[in-house]
Amino acid sequence: xxxxxxxxxxxSIAIGIVENKDNACIVLSNMIKxxxxxxxxxxxxxxxxxxxxxxxxxxxxxxxxxxxxxKDIDLVSFSQGPGxxxxxxxxxxxxxxxxxxxxxPIMGVNxxxxxxxxxxxxxDSCDDPVLLYTSGANTQVIAFAEGKYRVFGExxxxxxxxxxxxxxxxxxxxxxxxxxxxxxxxxxxxxxxLPYSIKxxxxxxxxLLTAAQQYYKNGETVEDVCYSIxxxxxxxxxxxxxxxxxxxxxxxxxxxxxxxxxxxxxxxxEEMAKERDARCFxxxxxxxxxxxxxxxxxxxxxxxxxxRMMLEDTGIDQRFRTDMVDVSWR
Amino acid sequence: xNDEKLIYQGAEAKIILSTFLSKTVVKKHRIKKTYxxxxxxxxxxxxxxxxxxxxxxxxxxxxxxxxxxxxxxxTNGIITxxxxxxxxxxxxxxxxxxxxxxxLCIMIGKNIARLHNNDLIHGDITTSNMILSDNKVFFIDFxxxxxNHELESKGVDLHVLMEAMESTHSKNAxxxxxxxxxxxxxxxGDIKRVKKKIEDIVKRGRYR
Numbered sequence: 001x002x003x004x005x006x007x008x009x010x011x012s013i014a015i016g017i018v019e020n021k022d023n024a025c026i027v028l029s030n031m032i033k034x035x036x037x038x039x040x041x042x043x044x045x046x047x048x049x050x051x052x053x054x055x056x057x058x059x060x061x062x063x064x065x066x067x068x069x070x071k072d073i074d075l076v077s078f079s080q081g082p083g084x085x086x087x088x089x090x091x092x093x094x095x096x097x098x099x100x101x102x103x104x105p106i107m108g109v110n111x112x113x114x115x116x117x118x119x120x121x122x123x124d125s126c127d128d129p130v131l132l133y134t135s136g137a138n139t140q141v142i143a144f145a146e147g148k149y150r151v152f153g154e155x156x157x158x159x160x161x162x163x164x165x166x167x168x169x170x171x172x173x174x175x176x177x178x179x180x181x182x183x184x185x186x187x188x189x190x191x192x193x194l195p196y197s198i199k200x201x202x203x204x205x206x207x208l209l210t211a212a213q214q215y216y217k218n219g220e221t222v223e224d225v226c227y228s229i230x231x232x233x234x235x236x237x238x239x240x241x242x243x244x245x246x247x248x249x250x251x252x253x254x255x256x257x258x259x260x261x262x263x264x265x266x267x268x269x270e271e272m273a274k275e276r277d278a279r280c281f282x283x284x285x286x287x288x289x290x291x292x293x294x295x296x297x298x299x300x301x302x303x304x305x306x307x308r309m310m311l312e313d314t315g316i317d318q319r320f321r322t323d324m325v326d327v328s329w330r
Numbered sequence: 331x332n333d334e335k336l337i338y339q340g341a342e343a344k345i346i347l348s349t350f351l352s353k354t355v356v357k358k359h360r361i362k363k364t365y366x367x368x369x370x371x372x373x374x375x376x377x378x379x380x381x382x383x384x385x386x387x388x389x390x391x392x393x394x395x396x397x398x399x400x401x402x403x404x405t406n407g408i409i410t411x412x413x414x415x416x417x418x419x420x421x422x423x424x425x426x427x428x429x430x431x432x433x434l435c436i437m438i439g440k441n442i443a444r445l446h447n448n449d450l451i452h453g454d455i456t457t458s459n460m461i462l463s464d465n466k467v468f469f470i471d472f473x474x475x476x477x478n479h480e481l482e483s484k485g486v487d488l489h490v491l492m493e494a495m496e497s498t499h500s501k502n503a504x505x506x507x508x509x510x511x512x513x514x515x516x517x518x519g520d521i522k523r524v525k526k527k528i529e530d531i532v533k534r535g536r537y538r
Binding site for chain 1 (some may be wrong): 339341363364365369370373374453455456458486490493494496497498531534
C-alpha cells in the first residue's frame with residue numbers, strides 16, 4: 001500500500017510518500033518547502049499563502065522523486081492538527097482535492113502522534129518508546145499507556161523551539177534560530193545560572209527566557225548565554241523524559257521534532273538512556289522535523305487497522321490533543 | 331553499613347533500605363547525572379536535598395504524615411528517614427473498592443489542604459508519592475517542593491495530581507473530585523478561587 005501525506009501545521013508545507021513492507025515504513029520521497037518570514041515570527045496567514053502557492057509544486061517534486069504515478073497512490077493523508085488554523089486548512093484543502101480527483105480514500109491524522117509512529121515505523125528495534133517531542137510550538141513527553149498515546153509531561157508556557165527562536169530574535173537572528181544558537185553554545189565556557197523550572201513532569205521556559213535576555217542585555221557574551229540556555233533547558237527536558245521512563249518502566253526513548261536535530265540535546269538523552277540501560281533512538285533529520293512522510297505513514301497505519309474517514313470528518317482541529325486519538329492499531 | 335539494600339531506583343534518586351542507630355531506615359540518595367554539567371547538577375542535588383528535608387519537617391508540624399528525619403547530608407545528597415511500611419497508593423488505587431477509594435481521595439485532599447494552608451507546596455503529588463500505612467496516607471518525595479503562598483503554585487500542585495490520575499488511573503480519574511471535596515473541608519482559603527485556578531491551568535495547557 002502506498003500513502004501520500006501532506007503536512008502543513010506550521011511553517012512548512014511538506015509532502016511524503018511511503019510504502020508498507022512487512023509493517024516497516026519505506027520512505028519513497030519526503031519533500032519540504034519552508035516559509036521563511038522576512039522578519040519576526042511566523043504569521044499564520046502569510047505561512048498559509050506560502051503553502052497554497054507551493055503545495056502543487058511540492059506534490060509534483062515528491063511524485064517525481066518517488067518515481068510513481070498518481071494511479072499508484074492508495075491513500076491521501078494529511079495533518080488534521082494541532083497547528084495554525086490557516087495552514088491546516090490549506091493542507092486539508094489540498095488533501096481533499098487530491099482525494100476527490102484520484103478517487104482515493106482520505107485520512108486526517110494527529111501531527112504529534114505521527115512524530116512517534118514514524119520512529120516505530122522506520123527504526124527496526126523501536127517498539128514502545130517514550131517520545132521526547134521538541135519543536136517550535138510543541139514540547140511534550142508522550143508514551144503509550146492504556147490504549148492511548150498520553151502526554152506525561154509538557155510545557156506549561158512556550159515550546160522549547162519557540163523559546164530558542166525568541167531569544168534568537170533578541171540577538172538579531174532570523175527564524176529558525178536553533179542551529180545558530182547551537183553553534184554559539186559550542187563556544188560558550190561560562191555557565192550563567194538560569195531558572196530550572198520543573199513542576200511534576202511539566203516544564204516551563206518563559207522565566208528562563210526573560211533571565212537569558214537580561215544576561216545578554218547586561219553584557220554577557222552571546223556564546224555564554226546560548227551555552228547556558230542549552231545546558232539548562234536540555235537538562236530539564238532530559239530529566240522529565242527520564243521521569244516518564246521511570247514511572248512507566250519503559251526501556252526506549254525516541255527523539256522527535258525540529259529541536260531533536262540539536263547534537264547537545266541528543267547527546268544528553270543518549271547519556272541518560274545509557275545510564276538507565278535503555279535504548280535511545282532518533283529518526284534521520286528529515287523524519288524528525290515536520291515532514292510529509294510521517295503523516296503518510298500514520299495515515300497508512302490507521303487505514304490498515306480499519307479506520308475510515310468520510311469527507312465530512314476531515315475538518316481541521318487546531319487544538320487536536322495527542323490523547324484524543326483512539327489508538328486502535330496497537 | 332553493610333546491610334544496605336536498594337529497594338527502588340527512581341529517575342532522580344536511589345532509595346536504599348538501611349539501618350541507623352538500630353532502626354530500619356530509608357536513605358534517599360540523589361544520583362549525580364552525567365548528562366548535565368556539574369554546575370547544574372551540584373546545585374540541583376544540594377538544593378533539592380535541603381528543600382526536601384525542610385518541607386518534610388514543616389509538613390510534620392502541620393500534622394501531615396511524613397517520614398521522620400534522622401540525617402541530612404547536603405554534600406552527597408542523602409536524606410536518612412524512617413521506613414514507612416505499607417502500600418504505594420499507585421499500586422492499590424484501582425484495585426480497592428469504590429467507597430474506600432472515595433475515602434482515600436478525601437483523605438488525600440484534606441492532607442494537601444493542610445500543606446497548602448501553610449504555603450507548603452509538594453511539587454510532585456502523584457499516587458506514586460503516597461504510601462497507605464495503617465489507614466493513613468504518608469506523603470513522600472518532597473523533592474520538587476517549595477514554600478510559596480501564591481494561589482498559582484497551589485493550583486499547579488493540585489493540577490499535577492489531576493494529570494497523574496488521568497494518565498496513571500485513567501479509569502478512576504474522575505475521583506479527583508473527591509480529592510477536591512476533601513481539600514475543601516480543610517482549606518482555609520476560598521475554594522472557589524482554587525477551583526477556578528485549576529480550570530485556568532487546564533485551559534492554559536496547549537490545545538485544550
